[in-house]
Amino acid sequence: MxxxxxxxxxxxxxxxxxxxxxxxxxxxxxxxxxxxxxxxxxxxxxxxxxxxxxxxxxxxxxxxxxxxxxxxxxxxxxxxxxxxxxxxxxxxxxxxxxxxxxxxxxxxxxxxxxxxxxxxxxxxxxxxxxSAPRADAVPEFLGARRLSWLRQLATGMTVAQLARRSGYSERAMFRMLQALYQEMGVSTRIQAIVRAQAEGWLRADADAPGSRG
Structure with missing residues (x-):
């Protein structure tokens, strides 16, 4: 065949x-x-x-x-x-x-x-x-600010654009993202986005710890 x-x-x-x-x-x-x-x-x-x-x-x-x-x-x-x-x-x-x-x-x-x-x-x-994603399972280390960064990166925003929007230098933004990736157990932006999508963290109904109320 x-x-x-x-x-x-x-x-x-x-x-x-x-x-x-x-x-x-x-x-x-x-x-x-x-x-x-x-x-x-x-x-x-x-x-x-x-x-x-x-x-x-x-x-x-x-x-x-x-x-x-x-x-x-x-x-x-x-x-x-x-x-x-x-x-x-x-x-x-x-x-x-x-x-x-x-x-x-x-x-x-x-x-x-x-x-x-x-x-x-x-x-x-x-x-x-x-493993079904759970919208209420956003980990404590992520937080509202970091969750926002991931959501913006997932839309195609560059690190330079994210830095300008967040009020940081590009170098500082890069360092903070690298620290975030390390805590997530990944090493690159695409891996971080993939994990966040798979875990359900980027869904509209997924709130970061402490962001409710």
């Missing part, structure tokens, strides 16, 4: 390696410049999409909204904190999740299983998905 596969990754060598592995297993592999046009062919297809930055997340959402019979497997780096990025990817339209460092055998098996309608993902991702 040959599966039609599109590989979307920023590194040409990675795309070539994936194409070699899957082509050797008898699958039809392409690296289309416009993957949205590719899925509109109407065939049953599988898209392998590496998530690196926000444009990749936007593409995942567009693939979800495109309809059709294609399924998306996302590839995520090993720095995913607690599998939260994988859980976010599934909620955003991915059927399966793999680490980018996946072995050739696991890649082949996942492509074939996903094509057959199964969902394949690490146990940590499944566990993260099964």
């Amino acid at each position: 040959a599966v039609h596969v599109a590989v979307v990754d920023p590194l040409p060598m990675f795309r070539q390696g994936v194409a070699t592995v899957l082509s050797a297993a008898g699958h039809d592999v392409e690296t289309p410049a416009d993957v949205l046009a590719w899925v509109r062919r109407g065939q049953r297809q599988v898209v392998l999409l590496t998530l690196v930055g926000e444009p990749d997340w936007e593409l995942l959402g567009r693939l979800r909204d495109a309809g059709g019979t294609h399924a998306v497997i996302v590839l995520i780096g090993a720095d995913d904190p607690g599998a939260l990025l994988g859980a976010r990817a599934v909620r955003s339209g991915a059927r399966s999740v793999l680490p980018r460092e996946v072995t050739p055998g696991a890649l082949r098996r996942t492509v074939e299983a996903t094509y057959d309608g199964q969902a394949v993902m690490p146990a940590a991702v499944a566990s993260a998905l099964s």
Whole structure:
């Protein structure tokens, strides 16, 4: 059974390696410049999409909204904190999740299983998905000010813009955000936003401790 596969990754060598592995297993592999046009062919297809930055997340959402019979497997780096990025990817339209460092055998098996309608993902991702966010579980260390920062960053605001709005220098804002990320158990802005979204902290009905009344 040959599966039609599109590989979307920023590194040409990675795309070539994936194409070699899957082509050797008898699958039809392409690296289309416009993957949205590719899925509109109407065939049953599988898209392998590496998530690196926000444009990749936007593409995942567009693939979800495109309809059709294609399924998306996302590839995520090993720095995913607690599998939260994988859980976010599934909620955003991915059927399966793999680490980018996946072995050739696991890649082949996942492509074939996903094509057959199964969902394949690490146990940590499944566990993260099964943990329902609670709007009343905003931790004490966050506070109204820090929660506001996360919400503004989640809208796409830059650190420089946030600093100006908050009345701090950009360097001071950066230091305070790094301290916040450390307390959250993450290391980057996108990881912090993903965790806050997964925990339900960014929801409109989620109030920081001490902000009620």
